[in-house]
Amino acid sequence: MQLRVPLLYILLCLVLAGLIHIAAVLALPGLAPKNAWARLVPLGPANTMIQIPPLAPGNEVMPMMAPDVRYAFCRFDLAQGPVRLKGSVPSDLWMIAFYTPEGDNFYTVPGADMKSAQLDLVIALADQTVAEAGVDAPEDADELFVIKSPAREGVAIIRAPLSGPSRMARTEDALKATVCSPLKK
Amino acid sequence: MLDKFTAGPSAPHATFRPASAPAHSSMRTLLQLIAVFAVALVLGISSARYMIEEGSFLTTQRAGPWASWLSEGNPNADPYTKAHLARSGRLPLTSTTARYFTASTDSQGYQLTSDCEYLIEGSALNARWWSLAVYDEHGSLIENPSQRYSFNSEEAIRRSDGTYRISLASNARPENWLPTGTGPEKKLVLMLRIYSPREIDSSGIGQIPNDRLPKIERKACN
Numbered sequence: 463m464q465l466r467v468p469l470l471y472i473l474l475c476l477v478l479a480g481l482i483h484i485a486a487v488l489a490l491p492g493l494a495p496k497n498a499w500a501r502l503v504p505l506g507p508a509n510t511m512i513q514i515p516p517l518a519p520g521n522e523v524m525p526m527m528a529p530d531v532r533y534a535f536c537r538f539d540l541a542q543g544p545v546r547l548k549g550s551v552p553s554d555l556w557m558i559a560f561y562t563p564e565g566d567n568f569y570t571v572p573g574a575d576m577k578s579a580q581l582d583l584v585i586a587l588a589d590q591t592v593a594e595a596g597v598d599a600p601e602d603a604d605e606l607f608v609i610k611s612p613a614r615e616g617v618a619i620i621r622a623p624l625s626g627p628s629r630m631a632r633t634e635d636a637l638k639a640t641v642c643s644p645l646k647k
Numbered sequence: 648m649l650d651k652f653t654a655g656p657s658a659p660h661a662t663f664r665p666a667s668a669p670a671h672s673s674m675r676t677l678l679q680l681i682a683v684f685a686v687a688l689v690l691g692i693s694s695a696r697y698m699i700e701e702g703s704f705l706t707t708q709r710a711g712p713w714a715s716w717l718s719e720g721n722p723n724a725d726p727y728t729k730a731h732l733a734r735s736g737r738l739p740l741t742s743t744t745a746r747y748f749t750a751s752t753d754s755q756g757y758q759l760t761s762d763c764e765y766l767i768e769g770s771a772l773n774a775r776w777w778s779l780a781v782y783d784e785h786g787s788l789i790e791n792p793s794q795r796y797s798f799n800s801e802e803a804i805r806r807s808d809g810t811y812r813i814s815l816a817s818n819a820r821p822e823n824w825l826p827t828g829t830g831p832e833k834k835l836v837l838m839l840r841i842y843s844p845r846e847i848d849s850s851g852i853g854q855i856p857n858d859r860l861p862k863i864e865r866k867a868c869n
Contacts, residue, residue, distance in 0.1 A: 475683045475690070482691025487726045490699065494733035501736060517788060517796070525736050525786025526749075526838055529796035530778050555776050557842065559740055565732050567720035567741045572843060574775065612722070619738060623776050623842065625801040 491564065498524050499563040502617055508539040511642040532622040532633055536642030539615050544586035544608075547618060549640030551581050552632060557621040560585065562613040569609050583607040584645055587614065592645065618642070699730045706731070710857035712750040713839070717742055717852065736786075740842075743851040748839040751784075753863040759835035761789075761827040763868040764816040767837075769861030771809025774853070775843035776800050779861070781815060781825050784834040791826035798823050813861075837863070 491497075501524055506512040514523055514533040527533065538545040547558070556573035558581065571583070584592050584606050592608050620640060622633045698706075701714075706727050708715045718724035719732055720741040732739070739747055752758055753765060767779070780797035783789055788796045798813055803823050805811040814820035815835070817827045827835060839861065844853030 471679065471683050475687045478684060478687030479690035479694070482688055483695045486692055486695035487699065487730050490695075490730035491733035494730075494736075496736050497733045498736055498738040518794070519788040519790040522787055524738060526780075526782055526836075527737075528778055528840060529780055529788055530799050530802075555842065557740060557744065559738075559744070561720075561738055562722070564729070565720065565738055566722035566724075567739070567744075568722050570740060570744045572744060574843065617738070621740075623778070623799065625776075625799075 498561075498565055499617070502535060502537060506537070508537045508615070509545050509642060509644055511536050511640050513638060528621070528623070530624045532624065532630075532637055533619060534622075534637045534640060535617055535619045537615070537617045538585050538611070538642070540585065540587050540590065540611060541614055542644060542646070544584045544590050544592055544645040545642060546584050546606075546645045547581060547640070547642050549581045549620075550636055551576060551579050552636045553622065553625065553629075555623045555625060558583075559619050559621065560609060560611065561617050561619065562611075563615055563617075566612075568612055568616075581640065583609055585609050585611050585616075585618065586645075587611055695730075698727050699734065702731070703727070710748075710860050711754050712752045712756070712863055713748040713860045714750070715742075715746055715748045715855075719747065742853060743847070744843065744853075746841045746844055746853045746855055748841075748855070748860060750837045750839075750863060751834065753865045755865065757865060759815075759837065759863070760868075761817055761833040761835060764814065764820075764866045766864045766866055767813040767815060767825075767861045768864070769811050769813070770859055771805075772800070772841055772855065772859055773845045774800075774841045774855075775845070777839065777841045779803075779813065779825075779837060779839045781827060782836045782838065784836060786836065789826065789828040789833070789835075791828050793819075793824075793826060795824065795826055798825060815863075816866075 505523065511534055515521060517527055517529045536547060551573045554574040558571040559567055560569040561567050586592055586608055588610050592606055620637060622637055624630055624633060702716060706716055706718065706725060708717055716728055716731060718728045720739045776799065778797050778799035781789060803811045803813065811823060813823040813825050815825050815827055817829055841853065841855060844855060846854040848854055
């Protein structure tokens with residue numbers, strides 16, 4: 463009989479520990495104040511292409527960024543309508559990746575999968591129709607590549623891996639020429 | 648709770664209990680419950696912390712010193728991976744487009760440190776592009792005069808069979824030298840990022856065979 467008391471306490475302890483474990487894991491994403499979204503928001507306004515300067519010790523925006531990749535991002539806000547991403551992709555190493563504020567990478571366009579070197583796509587919510595949003599001509603709307611975002615806000619990041627210092631200038635020029643803007647004029 | 652089992656009518660020592668016994672034992676029960684809760688708190692938090700930081704068989708692929716979170720960035724990721732991602736502050740690509748492997752120890756399992764020198768030996772990776780970079784334990788690049796923070800598949804000097812050797816050292820080394828900086832001892836973290844692996848499994852996850860990941864051999868220490 464004496465043994466049952468410690469056993470009861472041990473069981474109680476394990477059940478409690480399990481509940482605390484689950485609560486901690488589920489609560490953590492909301493409690494992490496410096497997630498990637500929180501680091502990107504202060505860098506500039508929404509619906510604008512923002513260049514992340516070449517990485518050097520001390521100027522990193524996020525931990526463990528690739529020093530041999532140039533990054534540009536557009537923090538999109540679809541509240542006023544879809545957002546358009548335009549530019550040219552000079553290398554099939556480029557990756558255009560779309561994230562929710564929680565860091566869910568809901569879509570990625572690898573440069574290698576693109577039919578042409580021209581990047582032209584629209585980010586829209588599931589209930590936003592691109593044709594209604596006022597594209598220049600109706601035939602334009604058919605050619606637009608539309609990415610449905612699960613969240614009203616998010617971020618599109620272009621990763622441009624550097625394939626040697628000689629091509630660095632060309633990569634940076636192409637990144638600077640990309641445009642992110644509301645589709646509706 | 649305790650006296651339910653010890654102070655029953657048949658308990659031989661029941662008659663010797665002082666008059667204040669009930670209050671005394673309920674205080675004891677309370678203290679025991681507090682202790683149980685404290686132990687549960689420590690166990691629950693530390694196990695959660697460990698599984699979020701280090702990963703587990705549920706979330707990570709391990710190969711020697713290398714670890715890779717399989718569902719990182721995936722919208723359908725498990726809660727451990729989501730917590731890991733939020734804490735890390737990174738925005739990784741999902742494992743269907745890129746694979747990330749990190750190592751904070753050498754192949755023998757000893758912590759990577761700027762006080763030691765390492766030889767990293769790798770073989771060709773079946774992918775469009777890869778890059779091996781070194782960081783301090785906070786994920787920041789390490790200051791060095793040659794401004795060299797990584798080697799990628801286009802830059803690393805490779806032998807005809809595709810293998811390569813990278814020296815991780817604070818002082819200049821021949822072939823591929825990845826500097827670990829000067830100054831006080833730092834813990835080091837290596838990250839191997841592999842873009843567009845060409846072998847994929849049925850769910851589209853890029854496959855990197857374990858034996859293709861670089862070996863990290865400690866050469867000398869200060």
